[in-house]
Amino acid sequence: MNKVPLQVYLDQRVHERLRQVAKKKKVSKSDLVRKYVYRGLEEDLGREDPALDIIGIGTGKTSDIAQRHDHYLVLRERETWKE
Structure with missing residues (x-):
């Protein structure tokens, strides 16, 4: 998979929650954000056919x-x- 950089600004509260979940699941914040983005896209657009x-x-x-x-x-x- 080719990854393309994307800069996103989050409010402090969301960033802290993201940090906590990433720490708890022992994954990077980036991995967690990608997972949430993929899940949201799948929900909105459906799985790729x-x-x-x-x-x-x-x-x-x-x-x-x-x-x-x-x-x-x-x-x-x-x-x-x-x-």
């Missing part, structure tokens, strides 16, 4: 994508196994 990854899979690469779409989906899935 892996089916959306197929959009554009055959763009400009093959002329038989309509007939052999299953073949190309399997190839794409195998590529992820190597990662």
Whole structure:
């Protein structure tokens, strides 16, 4: 996962509560904030749908994508196994 820096300002009370929870769970504040952000995004937007990854899979690469779409989906899935 590529991480991108983000600066966020919290009020003192929230920062202290975050520090307490991070200490109690023995994780960094950053890890805890990421967890809360991911949870909030999932609640608002739902889980990412892996089916959306197929959009554009055959763009400009093959002329038989309509007939052999299953073949190309399997190839794409195998590529992820190597990662």
